[in-house]
Amino acid sequence: DQQVKQNSPSLSVQEGRISILNCDYTNSMFDYFLWYKKYPAEGPTFLISISSIKDKNEDGRFTVFLNKSAKHLSLHIVPSQPGDSAVYFCAASGMAGGTSYGKLTFGQGTILTVHP
Amino acid sequence: KAGVTQTPRYLIKTRGQQVTLSCSPISGHRSVSWYQQTPGQGLQFLFEYFSETQRNKGNFPGRFSGRQFSNSRSEMNVSTLELGDSALYLCASSEQGSFSNQPQHFGDGTRLSIL
Numbered sequence: 315d316q317q318v319k320q321n322s323p324s325l326s327v328q329e330g331r332i333s334i335l336n337c338d339y340t341n342s343m344f345d346y347f348l349w350y351k352k353y354p355a356e357g358p359t360f361l362i363s364i365s366s367i368k369d370k371n372e373d374g375r376f377t378v379f380l381n382k383s384a385k386h387l388s389l390h391i392v393p394s395q396p397g398d399s400a401v402y403f404c405a406a407s408g409m410a411g412g413t414s415y416g417k418l419t420f421g422q423g424t425i426l427t428v429h430p
Numbered sequence: 431k432a433g434v435t436q437t438p439r440y441l442i443k444t445r446g447q448q449v450t451l452s453c454s455p456i457s458g459h460r461s462v463s464w465y466q467q468t469p470g471q472g473l474q475f476l477f478e479y480f481s482e483t484q485r486n487k488g489n490f491p492g493r494f495s496g497r498q499f500s501n502s503r504s505e506m507n508v509s510t511l512e513l514g515d516s517a518l519y520l521c522a523s524s525e526q527g528s529f530s531n532q533p534q535h536f537g538d539g540t541r542l543s544i545l
Contacts, residue, residue, distance in 0.1 A: 346531045357434070357520055357536035358473075365531055403473065415485035416463040416478025416524070418534060423472070 317341045318406050320421035329430050333391040337404035337421050340385065344406040348418065349378060349389045352401045361402075362389070394428045401425050432457065434537035436521050442543045448509040451540045455502050455523030462504040463534060464496060467518040476519075479504055480526070508542075516544045 319338045327333045335349075345366040350358035364371040364378045364387070371378050377390045391398055402425075405418040435454040443449050455462050464476040475488040479498035496506040502523075508515055518541050522534035 348533055350536075355538070357436075357522075357538045360533045360535055363531075363533050405473075416461050416480065416534075417475045417486055417488070418463070418465075418473075418522075419475070420473040 315340075316422075317344075318404060318419050318421040320402075320404060320424050322424050323422075324425040324427070326427045326429065327394045329396055329428055330393045333389075333394045333398065333426055333428065335389040335391075335402050335404075335424050335426065337387045337389075338385060339387075339406050341406070341408060341419075342385070343408040343414075344419075346407045347378070347380060347387050348405045348407075349376075350403045350405060351398075352403060352423070358403060391426075394426075396428045396430050399426055399428050434521055434523050434535055436519075436537035436540050438540060439538065440541045440543075442545060443511050444545050445511055445513060447511050448507065449511060449542060451506045451508075451519055451521075451542075453504045453506070453521030453523075453537060455504070455521075456535055459523035459525055459535075460502055461524045461526055461534075462498055462502065463522045463524075464504070464506050465520045465522065466490070467520060467539070468516075473520070476506070511544050513544050515542065517542060 348363040349361045352358045362376045380387045401423045404421045437452045461480045463478040478486040482498045493509045498504045518539045520539045522536045524532045524534045
C-alpha cells in the first residue's frame, strides 16, 4: 500500500523555465509534508516543507503547494537551473499516535533533468 | 554546524555475518531515524530513537535492531545478513521527531553489499 505516490518517474525542463513536481497521498492523517533533493552517492537534502494548516510555502526559488481536499502537493522551482538536476522525493508524516514518531513516508522519487 | 555523520560509508559482508552501522546526529538533535533505500522498495522506515528509547519501528524483521546513546549517537545492527539486505542505509536526525513538525536531516548513508 503506497501511501505517497510520485507518478512521474522523470521530468525534463529547459534552464530558466519552471519545474513542477507532483505528489499524491492517500493517508488523511498526514499533516506535515516535505521535499528532499538527492544526488547520487549522497543522502537526501531537505528543501522545503509545509504544514497542513497552510496551502503554500515559499523559500527562494522553491514553492510548495498543498491541496488537502485533493490530497495533492506540488513543488515549483522557478527559474530552473542545471544544478537542480537530481532526484526529488516528497515525504509525509502524521499525527497517527505512536506510529508517527520519527517516521517519514516517502514517494518513489522523480528524476529532474534541467537542460542548459 | 556539522551535519549528520554516518560511518562507515561502504561495507562488504557475506551472508550470515552481522554488521553495525553508526550515526552521529546534528548537535542538539535528540531524534534519530533510520531508513533503508533499495531500488525496488525505495526509502523505507526502520526505526526511530529519542532519548535512548525506541519510539517507533517499521515493518522489518527482528534481525534489524538499534540503540541510542546518551549523547544521541545511534547504532544500527543487522544480524544473520541476507542477500536482500544489500541497500543504502540512511540515518536522519531532527530536534524532536515528527510530532514537532521539524524536518529530518540526512547523512550520506552507508552502502552495504552482501556477497
